[in-house]
Amino acid sequence: MKLNKKSAIIYSSSVFFVVFNMIPFVPRVTAAFKYLQEGMSIPEVRGKDVITGEEVSSQNLLRGNVLIVAFWATWSERSIMQLKDMKEFYNDHPDLPLKIIAVNVENQLITPEERKIIESKIVELDLPFPVLIDDNLSVFYEFGVIAVPSTAILDSTGILRYAPSGYSLATRDLIVDSVEVLLGLKKPSITSVVKKGYQPAQKASRYYRLALQLAHQRMYERALANLEMAREADTLFSAPHNLRGQIYLEIDSIDAAVRELETAVRLDSTSVAARAGLGRALLIDGRIDDAFDKLSALHAEDDTYTPALLDLALVMVKQEKYREAIDSLKSALELNPRDPIVHYYLGKTYQQSGQKAKALESYKTALELIFPAP
Amino acid sequence: MKIRIIVIFSICFIVSLFSVSFGQDDDVKARRDALRRCRSLLKETIKNIDAGDYSAALSHIDSVLICDSGNADAYFHKARTFVRTGDTASAVLTLEVGVAKAPLSSRNRLLLARLKIGQNAADKASAQCDQVLAIKPNLAEALYIKGLALAAQNDTTGAVEYFEKALDSQYSGKK
Numbered sequence: 001m002k003l004n005k006k007s008a009i010i011y012s013s014s015v016f017f018v019v020f021n022m023i024p025f026v027p028r029v030t031a032a033f034k035y036l037q038e039g040m041s042i043p044e045v046r047g048k049d050v051i052t053g054e055e056v057s058s059q060n061l062l063r064g065n066v067l068i069v070a071f072w073a074t075w076s077e078r079s080i081m082q083l084k085d086m087k088e089f090y091n092d093h094p095d096l097p098l099k100i101i102a103v104n105v106e107n108q109l110i111t112p113e114e115r116k117i118i119e120s121k122i123v124e125l126d127l128p129f130p131v132l133i134d135d136n137l138s139v140f141y142e143f144g145v146i147a148v149p150s151t152a153i154l155d156s157t158g159i160l161r162y163a164p165s166g167y168s169l170a171t172r173d174l175i176v177d178s179v180e181v182l183l184g185l186k187k188p189s190i191t192s193v194v195k196k197g198y199q200p201a202q203k204a205s206r207y208y209r210l211a212l213q214l215a216h217q218r219m220y221e222r223a224l225a226n227l228e229m230a231r232e233a234d235t236l237f238s239a240p241h242n243l244r245g246q247i248y249l250e251i252d253s254i255d256a257a258v259r260e261l262e263t264a265v266r267l268d269s270t271s272v273a274a275r276a277g278l279g280r281a282l283l284i285d286g287r288i289d290d291a292f293d294k295l296s297a298l299h300a301e302d303d304t305y306t307p308a309l310l311d312l313a314l315v316m317v318k319q320e321k322y323r324e325a326i327d328s329l330k331s332a333l334e335l336n337p338r339d340p341i342v343h344y345y346l347g348k349t350y351q352q353s354g355q356k357a358k359a360l361e362s363y364k365t366a367l368e369l370i371f372p373a374p
Numbered sequence: 375m376k377i378r379i380i381v382i383f384s385i386c387f388i389v390s391l392f393s394v395s396f397g398q399d400d401d402v403k404a405r406r407d408a409l410r411r412c413r414s415l416l417k418e419t420i421k422n423i424d425a426g427d428y429s430a431a432l433s434h435i436d437s438v439l440i441c442d443s444g445n446a447d448a449y450f451h452k453a454r455t456f457v458r459t460g461d462t463a464s465a466v467l468t469l470e471v472g473v474a475k476a477p478l479s480s481r482n483r484l485l486l487a488r489l490k491i492g493q494n495a496a497d498k499a500s501a502q503c504d505q506v507l508a509i510k511p512n513l514a515e516a517l518y519i520k521g522l523a524l525a526a527q528n529d530t531t532g533a534v535e536y537f538e539k540a541l542d543s544q545y546s547g548k549k
Contacts, residue, residue, distance in 0.1 A: 113426075341545065344541045347538070348538075356530060357530065360530055360533055360534050363521075363534065364522075364525070364537060367518040367541065370544060371514075371515050373457075374454045374458075374485060374488075
C-alpha cells in the first residue's frame with residue numbers, strides 16, 4: 001500500500017505518539033536484592049508469627065501457591081502503604097492460591113520498646129497473613145535487601161520472578177499484574193514485569209548459597225572456592241561472578257574484581273547488582289569517566305538501586321558536581337532513610353561543598369544510627 | 375641403698391607438691407565457682423533488660439556486684455537499666471563508681487560521657503572521652519561522643535572533625 005506524503009506524516013506521527021506514551025509503561029530493570037536475581041530460588045524464610053506465635057516457613061507456604069515476601073519497617077511510610085494494599089488485595093481475593101509473608105526489618109538490634117511499637121502496628125493493621133520479625137537482620141542480609149520496602153514475588157515452584165524495591169502506585173499495579181500473570185489469570189503483556197530469569201543448575205545454586213553465607217562471615221577464601229565450584233557447575237550463572245567481584249573489591253584485588261564483574265554483566269546484562277558493582281570497581285580503580293558512564297546509564301534505567309546511587313554521587317563529587325551528588329544521595333535516602341552510609345556520604349558532600357552545618361547534621365544522623373543510645 | 379633413699383625422697387617430694395596444690399585448689403575452685411555464678415547472673419541480667427524486666431535485672435546485677443565488686447560489665451548494665459527506666463541520675467552515680475573501680479572500661483566511660491552531655495556537663499563528657507581516646511585513639515564511638523560533647527559546647531568545627539574521624543574509622547577502606 002503506497003502512502004502519499006501527508007498520510008505518511010500522519011501515520012508515522014501516530015505511531016510515534018503511541019510508542020512515546022508507552023515508554024513509561026515498558027518495564028524497567030529493577031533490583032531489590034543484591035544477591036538474588038529473577039530465576040533463582042530464595043533462601044528459606046522462617047520464624048514465628050508475631051501475633052499467633054505459630055511457626056511460619058516460606059517452603060511450607062509455597063506448595064503450589066504464588067508467594068509474596070514483603071520486607072517492611074514501621075519507620076517506612078511506603079511499607080505501611082504497601083501492607084495496607086496487600087491486605088486489601090488478599091481480602092478481596094480469598095480463594096486465590098496466593099500466600100504472603102511480611103518480614104519486619106526494623107533494626108539490627110530491636111529494643112523492647114521498638115518491639116512494642118512493631119507489635120502495636122501489626123495489631124493496628126490487622127493483617128490477614130503472617131508477620132515475622134527479622135531479629136539481627138539475618139534474612140535481610142541473606143537476601144541482600146537494598147531498600148525498605150522491598151518485595152520478592154515467587155511463582156508456585158518457588159522461583160523468584162519479580163523483585164521491586166520501593167513502593168508507589170505504579171509498583172502496586174506492577175505487583176498486582178505480576179501476581180495475576182503468575183496465577184494464570186491473564187497472559188503477560190508488553191508491560192508485564194514478570195521475568196523468567198536464568199534458572200541456574202541446582203548444584204550451582206547450592207554452592208552459591210553456601211558461598212554467600214561464608215562471604216557474610218568474611219571467610220573469603222572458602223567463599224571464593226565455593227563460587228569456583230558454582231561456576232564449574234553452571235558456566236552461564238552470572239551471580240557467582242558478581243559475588244566474586246564483590247569479594248575481590250573487599251580484599252582490594254581491583255583488577256580481578258573488574259574482570260569478574262564484566263563477566264557477570266556479559267552473562268546477564270539485566271543484572272542491576274553486577275552493573276552497579278562494575279561501576280563501583282571502576283570508581284575505586286580511578287576510572288572516573290568510565291564509572292560515570294556505567295552508573296548514569298544504570299541510573300537512567302533503575303533509579304531505586306541504592307548502592308548505584310551512592311557510587312554515582314561519589315563520582316559526581318570527584319567531578320565537583322556537588323548539587324547533583326546531593327540530589328543522588330537524597331534519592332538514596334528516600335529509599336532507605338536509616339542507611340548510615342548514605343548519611344555519611346551526604347555529610348562528606350556537604351562538607352566538600354562548604355556547607356558545614358548540614359555536614360554536621362548528616363554525620364550526626366549516621367552516627368546515631370550506628371551507635372544508638374543504650 | 376642410695377637408690378632407695380633417692381626414690382623415697384622423690385616420692386615424699388611429689389606427695390608434698392600434691393598436698394600443697396590440693397590446698398590451693400579449694401580456694402581457686404571457690405573463686406572459679408563464684409566467677410561462674412557471676413557470669414551466669416550477668417547473662418540473666420542482659421536477658422531481663424532485653425525483655426524489659428528491669429527490676430529483675432537490677433536484682434541480678436546487685437548479686438553480681440556482691441560477688442565481684444570490680445565487674446565493669448555489671449556497672450555498665452546496671453547503668454543501662456537505670457537509663458531504660460528514665461533514672462539518669464542513678465545511672466550516672468553507678469557509672470562514676472564503675473569508672474573508679476574499673477578505670478580501663480571504655481564502655482562505662484563513654485556511657486557516662488553521653489549522660490553527662492544530657493546533664494549539661496559537656497566539659498566533663500569531653501574529659502571522659504579524652505581518657506578513652508588516650509588509649510584507643512581510633513575508637514569510633516569515643517570519637518562520636520567527643521563530637522557530641524563539642525557540638526553541645528557550640529564548637530561546630532570540632533564536632534564535624536570528630537564525627538568525620540568516627541565515620542572514617544568505621545568505614546575505612548569501604549570506599
